[in-house]
Amino acid sequence: MEVSIGWDGWIRFGEWNPVTVQVAVDRGVRGWLVVEIPQEFGAQRVRLRFPVDLPDGGRSTWRVAALLSDPRRPVRVSLAAEDGSELVSAHATPLPEGAAASVVGYLGRDPPAPPLEVASGGRRAVVRLREELLPDSAAAYASLDLLVVEELDERKLNAAQRRALQTWVLHGGRVVVSGWLPPGNPVSDWLAVARYVGPISYVSGLASVAPGPVWAMEPLVGSQAVVERSRVVAVWAQRGLGRVFAWATDVQRVPPTSPLWYLALPAAGAREVPSELEVRPRPPLGPAAAGLGAYAVVWLFAVALAGRSRWGWVAVALVVAAAAAGMPVVAEQVRQRAAVLESEWLQVVVDGVPRAYAWGHAWAPYPGDYTYTLPASAAVALSGGLSEADVTFLQDRVLVRAHHRAGERMRLVWEAQEAPVDWPEVVATGGEVHLRGSVAPDGVVFWGRRQASVEKSAEGWVASQWEAAGGRHPALSSLRWVYPEPATIVEDRPVAAFPMGDGRRGWVVVVGQAR
Amino acid sequence: MNALAIVRGDLRARLGTRKGLAVCAAYTAAVWLLGLLGTGPERGGESPLWVASVGLLVVVGYVVTAAAGAEIAFPGEKGVLDLVVSPFSAAEVAWGKALSDAVFAALCTAATWPVLVFLHALRGSPWPESLAQAAVLLAVSWGFGGVATWLSAAVESEVSRSVLLWGGLAGFLAGAGLVGPWPWHPVHAVRPFGPAWARAACAASLVAVGALGFWGVYRQVVRLRKEA
Known part of the structure; x- marks a missing residue:
């Protein structure tokens, strides 16, 4: 089992980051992949559980979106059999120097040179990525500011990864393409914003590009050229809410001070946080009254029988024993009815591609375990009042089972896999x-x-x-x-x-x- | 065996008559209501479970004490004074009353146990805790019943007997708040998650009080027969 967290170890804490797990097994395994996320200085444990069904000699890669918040404690990943026994485990510990304020990823041989200082403070990490390890959900891209593509082997991408990349761009992601991407591939064609129209020429004296060869390019329909001293140094086009840039030179030759970086990198800005929803406890009196009432009536009949017959005492004993055995079931029903999850949704549709975000608050009237059912989701994060929780990702839904103390409020954030409403x-x-x-x-x-x-x-x-x-x-x-x-x-x-x-x-x- | 005849007679009167069933129905309704009260959500560290537990103590204590002390007159039930003129020996009368009180207290306590199991399950706490609370309820109600039975034989005036019985018990239970946090006091011992030693001390002392009460019944029957 190999585990990597964040973008090759670089993490933007407080955002969705990819956690990549590669597993190879000799014998078939049916069970769960468990990613344990530490929170609140180790006081909370959130386990993300994914179903696993690997044949003999099987190999698989999971790309999980996880909201990481604890820079000191390791993320623990394990493979468990169906009976819960742990087969193998591994740790991935965040490096103290791995916290980044901004991450620029690149697909290519040599790293680009963006400005390493972030305007809002903190440093920017430049990370080499591999196609096969790119996220398969748009949520995991939330911690990536810019993707620089010099080489793209689309044979290494599966359909989910292609869809995730395009969804991320349509919803505000930014991509810089430098160099020639072979046409006839869906992502490369979709990223094409310029056409190369002439020979490479040696250019110097530009602020945006260091002296060296520059390709002659012109914008495709719907794209705009960035011109410096009568030379097209870049072309960009809107893709939904995102932007795709084509630079007319190798990215290594765009210096950190180049205006091209300021065009390509997203402006610093903080998103607002939704205010806490008013969660009113739902009085669980209905099922409680029914359960206790049914017991009271049966007990009364048994007592009346006991006043007439000796066998009535046996009936009383049986009623009491059966009621005591059944009350935990009634209590579980009442607990689940009393547990309230209030949520607020935002479904954003850009160029026909939806993303559905939800923020929820749950309130625990009694101490103990509670189960909340969410729609099938790509990413789920919990915070606030809980000590531990299991988040089980099933095909059609996500089950969150959390342990609360009485009166604790838990905050949930999730991104649904499918849009819940037509548009x-x-x-x-x-x-x-x-x-x-x-x-x-x-x-x-x-x-x-x-x-x-x-x-x-x-x-x-x-x-x-x-x-x-x-x-x-x-x-x-x-x-x-x-x-x-x-x-x-x-x-x-x-x-x-x-x-x-x-x-x-x-x-x-x-x-x-x-x- | 004669003592068992007294037990059978008492239980037949308490469970086999219309009034007896009406009392049982009222008792069941009170337990049901307290169960609902206990489902209230916990706020600020205060749990409605302990309010419900103390409520159950009061209700069980009241019904068992009132039945034992003839405060609720069940048709056909023979009180201690009736049994003074019966062929039963004084010891048989005392044992018979002690046993009928114990069975009735066990019946009433058993009715509350599933409710306590429900309230504990609601909070994810283990069911043996409800069993420990039920044991306190049983011991306390039997002890109160012993005192009430003795008073029914020792005090002739019904008014004086009622004042003495309910005044004493109310003072004893309500006094918990005045005397301070004595863990072995029934009001504290019946609360959830009380210390085991306090519950044992409470149960033992109330069983001793009950035994004293029924010994007093024996002495009273002997004295009344001598006077007659």
């Missing part, structure tokens, strides 16, 4: 924004500094009665939990927001296309 297509035409497909009637569209309610028209749904955006709309506020600057998104493209419905609290935000 419409949002297209701007002239001064109107048209919505096609599944539309909630109480939606609102933001564009620039204006907003308009969604109304029914002859052609479908449309937003056309614009007014100045006033105050902070709750949908835009929740967008700040994912993007530091949602105003920049609304500035360029229409954004439609709908209450989530389907019994969920939250918003569906569809980033539309401007024509």
Whole structure:
């Protein structure tokens, strides 16, 4: 078993980081892969459990998104059989110098040279990546600021990894391509923003590129050129909310002071944290009253029988024994009914690709273990009031079993694997924004500094009665939990927001296309 | 064997009559309500479990004491004064009353045990804890029953007897808060997770009080027969 945490050991604490586990077995194993995350100075243990089914001589790689917060204690990974017995285990200890404020990953032979100081403080790590170990969920990319691609062997990527990379870019990720990526491959074609049109020439005296060879390139449709002294030094294009850059030279020859780095690296900005939800305990009186009431009635009948017959005393003894044996089952029902998980959702759809984020708060009325069921998720993190927890990732759901003391509140953050709610297509035409497909009637569209309610028209749904955006709309506020600057998104493209419905609290935000 | 005849007669009156069943139904309803009270969520370190436990102590103690002291008159039940003029010996009367009190106390305590198991399971605590609490309930209610039975024979005036019995028991139970945190006091000993020695001391002392009460019944029956 081999375990690596973060990006080749570099970790952005407080963000989703990849934990990569490679396992090879001689004999077949059916059981669980357990990734144990230490939290709160070792006071909390959160175990992420993934089902494992490896044949004889099997080999597999797990790419897990984990929110790491303790820089001192090791992440422990083990392979356990179905009966819980541990077969093999390994540790990965964060290095004290491995904490980074920003991570730039590269696929290639030689490292790029971005500025190593981060404007907001801290240092930037430059990490060599391997295609086969790239994350297979967009969530794990949260700790990566920029991916620099010089070489990309797509044969080493599986479909989930390709999808994760594209989803990450569409939702704000940034990629720099330097050099020639062979066409005819889905990711390479998708990342292509420029065309090489001429011979390599030697160029000097540029601020953005050190003296040396520069390729002649021109932007493809929808891309924009970055020009310095009449030379195209880079081309960039928007991919959803993200950006893809093509540099006209080797990345090693772009110095740390180059403006190209400042264009490519995301602006420093802090996301907001959702405020704690009001969690009201659900009185578990119904099932408790029913369970205790049923026992009381049966006991009374047995006692009445005991007043008439000696066999009644046997009935009394049996009723008491059976009730005592059954009460833990009733208690478990009452506990689960009393445990409340309040959650707030944000589903963001960019160019038809959704990501669904959720923040939840749970409140434990009694001490002990509680089980919460989440939808199938790519990443789950727990914090707050718990001492230990098991997070079991199943195909159709995630089970969180946490141990609380009475009155403790636990915070959950997760990213669902699939969008829970359908969304419409949002297209701007002239001064109107048209919505096609599944539309909630109480939606609102933001564009620039204006907003308009969604109304029914002859052609479908449309937003056309614009007014100045006033105050902070709750949908835009929740967008700040994912993007530091949602105003920049609304500035360029229409954004439609709908209450989530389907019994969920939250918003569906569809980033539309401007024509 | 004559003592068992007294036990059978008492239990038939307490369980086999309409009034007896009505009392049992009222008792069951009180236990049910206390069980519901105990499901309340825990706040600020205060657990409704201990409130429910003390409530169960009061309810079990009340029903067993009232039945033993003839405060609840079950149709057909023979009190100690009735048995003075019966062919049973004084020892048989005392043993019979002690046993009927014990069986009735065990029946009432057994009714509360599953409720205690439920309240403990709700909080993830082990079920033997509920058994220890039930043992305290049984000992305390039997001890109170012994005192009540003796008072029913020793004090002629019903009013004086009621005042003495309930005033004494209320003072004893309510006095827990006044005398300080004595762990062996029934109100403290019946709380969840009390020290085992305190529960043992409480149970032993209340069993001793009950035994004294029934010894007093024996002496009273002997004295009354001599006077007659």
